[in-house]
Amino acid sequence: MKINVKNVSKTYKETNALDNISFTLEEPKIYGLLGRNGAGKTTFMEILSGQILASEGEILIDGNNPFDNQLLTESICLIKEGDNFKKDLKVKNVLQIYAYFYPTWDQDLADELIEEYNLNLNAKVKTLSKGMASALGIIVGLSSKAPITIFDEPYIGLDAAARKTFYDMLLEEYETEKRTIIFSTHLIDEVSLMFEEVLILQDGKLVLKEEADVLRNQAYAVSGPIQDVEQFIKDKEVIKRKELAGMMTAYIYGDMEQAKSAGLTAEGIPIQELMIYLTEKKEA
Amino acid sequence: MKFQLDDNKPIFLQIKEQLEDSIINGTVQPGERVPSTNEFAKYYQINPATAAKGTNELVDEGILVKRRGVGMFVTENAKAILIEKRKQTFYEHYVLPLKNEAAKLNIHKSELMEMMNREETRNEN
Numbered sequence: 001m002k003i004n005v006k007n008v009s010k011t012y013k014e015t016n017a018l019d020n021i022s023f024t025l026e027e028p029k030i031y032g033l034l035g036r037n038g039a040g041k042t043t044f045m046e047i048l049s050g051q052i053l054a055s056e057g058e059i060l061i062d063g064n065n066p067f068d069n070q071l072l073t074e075s076i077c078l079i080k081e082g083d084n085f086k087k088d089l090k091v092k093n094v095l096q097i098y099a100y101f102y103p104t105w106d107q108d109l110a111d112e113l114i115e116e117y118n119l120n121l122n123a124k125v126k127t128l129s130k131g132m133a134s135a136l137g138i139i140v141g142l143s144s145k146a147p148i149t150i151f152d153e154p155y156i157g158l159d160a161a162a163r164k165t166f167y168d169m170l171l172e173e174y175e176t177e178k179r180t181i182i183f184s185t186h187l188i189d190e191v192s193l194m195f196e197e198v199l200i201l202q203d204g205k206l207v208l209k210e211e212a213d214v215l216r217n218q219a220y221a222v223s224g225p226i227q228d229v230e231q232f233i234k235d236k237e238v239i240k241r242k243e244l245a246g247m248m249t250a251y252i253y254g255d256m257e258q259a260k261s262a263g264l265t266a267e268g269i270p271i272q273e274l275m276i277y278l279t280e281k282k283e284a
Numbered sequence: 285m286k287f288q289l290d291d292n293k294p295i296f297l298q299i300k301e302q303l304e305d306s307i308i309n310g311t312v313q314p315g316e317r318v319p320s321t322n323e324f325a326k327y328y329q330i331n332p333a334t335a336a337k338g339t340n341e342l343v344d345e346g347i348l349v350k351r352r353g354v355g356m357f358v359t360e361n362a363k364a365i366l367i368e369k370r371k372q373t374f375y376e377h378y379v380l381p382l383k384n385e386a387a388k389l390n391i392h393k394s395e396l397m398e399m400m401n402r403e404e405t406r407n408e409n
Binding site: 217 | 334
C-alpha cells in the first residue's frame with residue numbers, strides 16, 4: 001500500500017510534535033523510523049494508524065485517510081511499547097479479537113509463536129510480565145499480516161534471545177509475503193541490517209530518508225592531518241567534525257573513493273552512529 | 285564465510301564480495317549451487333531484498349546463473365571473469381595505499397622493490 005504523507009503537523013498545546021513533514025513510502029519494505037526521544041516518531045505512527053488526527057495536513061493510504069476508517073484500519077496494525085491490550089482480558093480473548101478484526105490474520109503463525117514464547121493463553125493481560133506482554137504484542141503484530149505493520153519499540157522486557165526470535169520470524173514472514181513494516185527502535189545496531197530504508201526524525205521534522213545501503217556507501221568518516229581534511233571537506237556537506245592531536249575526523253556525505261585517492265583514511269559510518277551525529281544538539 | 289556483516293559498508297556489496305571470494309579461492313566450484321537470498325537473510329539476519337541485490341549483480345555480470353525453482357549456480361567462466369575484474373581494481377585497492385603509506389614513512393621506491401623481492405625469496409624457501 002502506498003503511504004502519502006502530506007504536510008503533516010501535529011501540535012500539542014505549545015509543542016510541535018510534528019512540523020510540516022512530507023514524504024511517500026511507495027513500496028512494501030522494511031523501514032526503520034529513527035530519532036531521539038520526543039522527535040515525533042510515536043505521534044507519526046499514531047496518525048498513520050488512524051488513532052489520532054493531524055493538526056494540519058494528512059496521511060493518505062492508497063488515497064484514503066485512515067482516521068475513523070475501519071475498512072482501512074483493517075490493513076494497519078500498530079504495536080506499541082506497552083498498553084496494547086485491555087488489562088482484564090485473557091490472552092486467548094485478545095487473540096480472538098484480533099483474529100476477528102484482521103481479515104489477513106494467520107492463526108497457524110499465531111499458534112507457532114505462542115508455543116515459541118511459551119505464552120499462557122488463560123492468563124489475564126494484567127498478570128503478564130513485561131516480557132510476556134511484549135511477546136503478545138509481537139504475536140499479534142506478526143500474525144495480523146496487516147499490509148502495514150508498525151512496531152514502536154515493541155520489546156520492552158524481552159531478553160536478547162527472545163528478540164532474536166522476533167527478528168527471525170519477522171524476516172521469515174517478510175520473505176514469504178512482502179508487506180510494509182515500519183520499525184521504530186532505539187536498539188538500532190540490533191536491527192539496522194534488516195532495514196531497506198531509513199527515516200530519521202528530529203524535532204518533528206524529517207531530516208533524512210534514504211536507502212540503508214546507500215547510506216552505508218555515502219555517509220563516511222574521513223580522517224587525516226587537520227589541514228588536509230579541511231582542504232578536502234571545504235566544498236562538502238559536513239555532519240560533524242572532531243579534532244585530536246593535529247588530526248581531524250569529519251563525517252560527510254559523498255564518494256569515499258575520492259577521500260582515499262586524496263591519501264586520507266575513509267571509513268563508512270554505522271547507521272546508529274549516523275543517527276546520533278545527525279540528531280545531536282547543534283553547538284551554539 | 286564471515287561470522288557477521290559490518291554495518292558501515294553496503295550489505296549487498298558484502299554479500300557480493302563474499303561470494304566472489306569463495307569463487308576465486310575455489311570454495312565454491314563452477315556448477316555448484318550458492319546460498320539463496322533467503323538463506324543469506326536467515327544466516328545474517330538481513331533483509332532478503334538486500335541480499336538479492338548482491339546476487340542479482342553477480343547474475344548480471346555472468347558470474348552466477350539463475351535456474352528457476354532450483355537456485356543460483358556458479359558459471360563456468362565465473363572465476364576468469366572475477367580475476368580479470370579484481371586485476372583492474374588491484375592498483376587502486378592495493379598499490380595506491382601501499383604507495384601512500386610508503387611515502388608517509390619515507391620508504392624509497394628501491395627499498396619497496398627490495399622488500400617485495402625479499403618476500404618472494406622467503407616464500408620460495
